[in-house]
Amino acid sequence: MSSALGLVSRIRTAFNPPAATPLDNSKPLKFGILGAAAIAPDALINPVKSHPETVIYAVAARSQDRAAAFAKKHGIAKVFGGPNGYQELLDDPEIDVVYNPLPNGLHFEWTMKALDAGKHVLLEKPAANTADETRKMFELAERKGLVLLEAFHYRFHPVAQRVKAILDSGELGAVKSTSTTLTVPRGMFKASDIRFDYVLGGGALMDMGCYTINAMRFFAGAELTAVESERHTLAAPQVDRATTATLALAGGATGTIHCDLGVPPALGLLPRIPEMNATISCERGELRVFNFVMPTLYHSITVTPTDKGTKARVEKAYTFPDLGEPWWTTYRYQLEAFVNKIKGREPHAWVTKEDSVANMEAIELIYAKSGLGSRPKSVYVAPPSD
Numbered sequence: 539m540s541s542a543l544g545l546v547s548r549i550r551t552a553f554n555p556p557a558a559t560p561l562d563n564s565k566p567l568k569f570g571i572l573g574a575a576a577i578a579p580d581a582l583i584n585p586v587k588s589h590p591e592t593v594i595y596a597v598a599a600r601s602q603d604r605a606a607a608f609a610k611k612h613g614i615a616k617v618f619g620g621p622n623g624y625q626e627l628l629d630d631p632e633i634d635v636v637y638n639p640l641p642n643g644l645h646f647e648w649t650m651k652a653l654d655a656g657k658h659v660l661l662e663k664p665a666a667n668t669a670d671e672t673r674k675m676f677e678l679a680e681r682k683g684l685v686l687l688e689a690f691h692y693r694f695h696p697v698a699q700r701v702k703a704i705l706d707s708g709e710l711g712a713v714k715s716t717s718t719t720l721t722v723p724r725g726m727f728k729a730s731d732i733r734f735d736y737v738l739g740g741g742a743l744m745d746m747g748c749y750t751i752n753a754m755r756f757f758a759g760a761e762l763t764a765v766e767s768e769r770h771t772l773a774a775p776q777v778d779r780a781t782t783a784t785l786a787l788a789g790g791a792t793g794t795i796h797c798d799l800g801v802p803p804a805l806g807l808l809p810r811i812p813e814m815n816a817t818i819s820c821e822r823g824e825l826r827v828f829n830f831v832m833p834t835l836y837h838s839i840t841v842t843p844t845d846k847g848t849k850a851r852v853e854k855a856y857t858f859p860d861l862g863e864p865w866w867t868t869y870r871y872q873l874e875a876f877v878n879k880i881k882g883r884e885p886h887a888w889v890t891k892e893d894s895v896a897n898m899e900a901i902e903l904i905y906a907k908s909g910l911g912s913r914p915k916s917v918y919v920a921p922p923s924d
């Protein structure tokens with residue numbers, strides 16, 4: 539009963555966070571959002587409310603009306619609309635940070651332009667359509683002395699960090715295999731969704747597979763060396779609705795990833811529930827994580843050692859000993875780290891350039907094996923000064 543009440547309280551507060559009292563001695567970081575994207579309220583607008591050093595200052599959308607309606611709904615002061623709206627937002631000297639939740643195929647162009655305009659960038663996952671584009675964005679950020687982060691929000695939550703700490707502690711011995719799954723039921727996304735558009739960087743492997751690959755690499759602490767097997771179901775030409783792959787990892791472990799943008803109902807009529815789980819088998823036991831992607835709602839970390847006399851245990855990790863509240867979402871933890879990095883403070887977790895590049899390389903390797911091929915390169919050409 540108490541855990542049911544905890545769940546209700548966490549969800550209610552996560553979606554209606556208490557407003558932070560702005561700090562007297564510092565100017566808040568002003569964020570501008572590119573696109574009136576569906577994910578922006580959860581991933582940034584709500585988290586900003588409880589962060590004392592941030593404010594959402596502007597939004598841009600391709601249509602003036604859409605931008606204005608979004609700004610009104612979310613209490614955003616400045617609106618940029620129309621065909622030049624995105625660039626006008628980047629040109630606004632008031633803005634310190636740009637949030638890029640555009641379709642994957644536009645990540646490269648608008649992140650390069652934002653960095654060119656001298657803005658830090660919080661970039662939605664997956665970083666771009668290709669590893670080469672990912673590398674170029676991070677190189678530009680380095681040259682400009684700006685912070686660029688691929689928004690693998692789950693990595694900033696205590697659950698992911700606790701799982702990693704257990705595995706790294708040696709308690710269960712070396713990782714032998716991982717299985718990471720992210721699926722949602724059919725009907726969650728319309729056929730017209732950006733996720734099913736090849737040119738915009740669609741495909742299950744891009745949208746959800748990027749998490750399963752990232753978690754596999756993070757938990758195993760090893761990079762992919764070969765794609766052993768791959769199978770997929772198409773949603774459109776070159777666009778996978780679902781992908782399953784078995785991967786060889788450096789050091790000898792294997793990883794199985796499974797992602798699906800629309801699992802059909804069981805027996806043709808029973809709706810499915812989303813699956814966001816990981817199982818890590820080690821030399822001396824197994825670790826299972828239930829819901830590593832949205833752990834604030836509910837999660838469990840089950841550790842089952844095979845050593846005689848050692849009992850299985852279930853752990854929860856809603857906060858760090860010295861950071862967070864049970865209602866903090868993965869996005870709120872991510873914002874904490876992102877702001878700390880910009881302010882020159884040590885973040886509690888991070889996703890590095892090398893990590894983001896390796897993740898995109900893995901996606902491209904699996905798409906190569908599938909025969910579907912990488913998502914198309916951006917036609918954007920960076921100015922010679924870059």
Ligand SMILES: NC(=O)C1=CN([C@@H]2O[C@H](COP(=O)(O)OP(=O)(O)OC[C@H]3O[C@@H](n4cnc5c(N)ncnc54)[C@H](OP(=O)(O)O)[C@@H]3O)[C@@H](O)[C@H]2O)C=CC1
Binds near residue numbers: 574
């Ligand atoms: N971190 C997370 O948990 C999640 C991350 N994401 C990521 O965020 C990004 C956006 O996803 P989501 O919010 O679901 O998508 P939406 O379709 O809601 O938003 C995409 C935005 O892109 C803009 N846009 C610009 N050009 C185009 C175009 N040619 N076609 C369609 N849209 C265009 C639209 O802006 P405008 O308003 O200007 O028309 C729209 O608001 C993706 O990269 C996705 O992977 C998505 C969901 C969860």
Ligand SMILES: O=C1OC[C@@H](O)[C@H](O)[C@H]1O
Binds near residue numbers: 745746
């Ligand atoms: O990033 C995401 O996380 C949750 C999924 O439902 C969504 O498709 C994806 O874009």
